[in-house]
Amino acid sequence: MKKKTWLMTLLSAALAHAFATAQIHSELWGKNGEKWTPQSRLPDFSYVGYHFGEDPIPVVEAASNVRDFGAVGDGEHDDTSAFIRAIAETEAGAIEIPPGRYLISDIIWIEKPDIVLRGSGPDQTVLVISKTLEDVRPNMGKTTSGRPTSNYSWSGGFIWVKGSYGSGVRTRITSETRRGDRSLTVDKTDDIRVGDRIWIEIQDDTGKTLLNYLYSGDPGDTDKVTKPVRTGFISRVAAIEGKAITLERPIRFDLRQSWSPTLRPFAPTVSEVGIENLAFEFPNQPYEGHFTELGHNAIAFGTVSDCWVRNVRISNCDSGIFVAGVFCTLDEIVIDSRRSEFEGTSGHHGVSLGRDCLLENFDFRTHLIHDITVSYLDMGNVIKNGRGTNLSFDHHKKAPYENLFCNLDVGLGTDMWRCGGGASLGKHCAARGTFWCIRSDMDQTWPRANFGPDSMNLVGVQTGESTQIDPDGRWFEAIPPEELQPADLHAAQLERRLGR
Known part of the structure; x- marks a missing residue:
């Protein structure tokens, strides 16, 4: 009897261990990507972030120090002009910001490449900002419903990095190309070289067929989308033969002649800008609710490429980081707040992303109305390996397309599908939005009908429902998130592409 009891105990322990370490693979990916193709409903997310994800964020050599330009860092002396001078007089490299509390009273613009603002760590280097953006650069506007509010409710930052994507001769694409393909033909290749980054662009017709396509035929009410949508895609050129071009990465959407497809050189004027190892501190003032924000915002990227924010803490903000750029990486971002909350939230936007950007290893210790936002035609972004108190995956309408939320702990889970966006601008999420390995304190279900089309992918989301x-x-695979492998889909796709 004792022997039988011992064997049963051993067997139970073995089964418990096997259960605890069980690995379940999605039918969309398999174990190592053997079930995936570029044409499948699971997008290719392996090119996101700094340098297509192929290089780590660099440690840039120091070139100057804000103290050399008059910064004091005592929390009382206004150090804004010292930062502005340091940026103006540093040709390239890292501008060191030693430990201290630096009072900032105006926008610090960075409008050239190869500049890094580097503190000594978020517990040592603190930018203290008491004013709002509306105080220093008034910019009142209104919402889509006509409510007066500051435009800084959804844009801008006290460090504002701004550029353009350059210009160049547009080349007409003459082929009809399907999503997932890599080959296309053009009317000329005279100005195109192997290795170039090119911008492929398409524009909707009067029948909104492109907008309808981006929602896989189920856009919802789009009556207030009155101008033709225009979207683009960036890739390196892998090969040229005559008028045929082979791209390095699969094309994200169909290229139809009715959408006037063109390509041009992608030549951003601002890249390789970093903000790292510092903190932003705004006043501990009560939050008064949605659209009352006047611009206690930390960072904004506007029309930039291959920039980064690393190891940054943001306290008491209206909004944290706005990224209107491509191939940018945000790593180790902490947002916290001591403000009195309004209806359970302490601010408006946590992080808002652009295209092919990466947000990873973040910790949101407060709940904002829109913790993580993908908005008008934002696409290809990856949000992974982070946590929050009650994260909201804000899809802000007008076709945020093929974005990945992956390996996340949302916390409470009551607001996971909470979204904003004006009326009649389409459903919140467009085609193939993917939610993969999502842990939550409460079970989740397929989101409401106006959230997005049936072409979305939910795999390994905490749920009590069955697979459908x-x-x-x-596509709803009810795999327990702790058993889904790989948990980090983006890393698995990147490793497969690079052969690492």
Whole structure:
């Protein structure tokens, strides 16, 4: 009897260990990507972030120090002009910001490449900002419903990095190309070289067929989308033969002649800008609610490429970081607040992303109305390996397309599908938005009908429901998130592409 009891105990322990270490693979990916193709409903997210994810964020050599330009860092002396001078007089490299509390009273613009603002760590280098953006650069506007508010409710930052994507001769694409393909033909290749980064652009027709396509035929109410949408895609050129071009990465959407497809050189004027190892501190003032924000915002990237924010803490903000750029990486971002909350939230936007950007290893210790936002035609972003108190995955309408939320702990889970966006601008999420390995204190279900089309992918989301798989409809794989492998889909796709 004792022997039987011992064997049963051993067997139970073995089964418990096996259960605890069980690995379940998605039918969309498999163990190592063997079930995936570039044409499948699971997008290719392996090119996101700084340098297509192929290089780590660099440690840039120091070139100057804000103290050399008059910064004091005592929390009382206004150090704004010292920062502005340091940026103006530093040709390239890192501008060191030693330990201290630096009072900032105006926008610090960075409008050239190869500049890094580097503190000594978020517990040592603190930018203290008491004013709002509306105080220093008034910019009142209104919401889509006509409510007066500051435009800084959804844009701008006290460090504002701004550039353009350059210009160049547009080349007409003459082929009809399908999503997932890499080859296309053009009317000339005279100005295109192997290795160039090119911008492929398409524009909607009067029948909104492109907008309809981006929602896989289920856009919802789009009556207030009155101008033709225009979107683009960036890739390196892998090969040229005559008028045929082979791209390095699969094309994200169909290229139809009715959408006037063109390509041009991608030549950003601002890149390789970093903000790292510092903190932003705004006043501990009560939050008064949605659209009352006047611009206690930390960082804004506008029309830039291959920039980064690393090891930054943001306290008591209206909004944290706005990224209107491509191939940018945000790593180790902490947002916290001591403000009195309004209806359970302490601010408006946590992080808002652009295209092919990466947000990873973040910790949101407060709940904002829109913790993480993808908005008008934002696409290809990856949000992974982070946590929050009650994260909201804000899809802000007008076709945020093929974005990945991956390996996240949302916390409480009551607001996971909470979204904003004006009326009649389409459903919140467009085609193939993917939610992968999502942990939550409460079970989740497929989101409401106006959130997005059935072409979304939910895999390994905390749920009490059963798997429902329809290759032409909803894809809901009810895999326990602790058993889904790989948990980090982006890393698995990147490793497969690079052969690491």
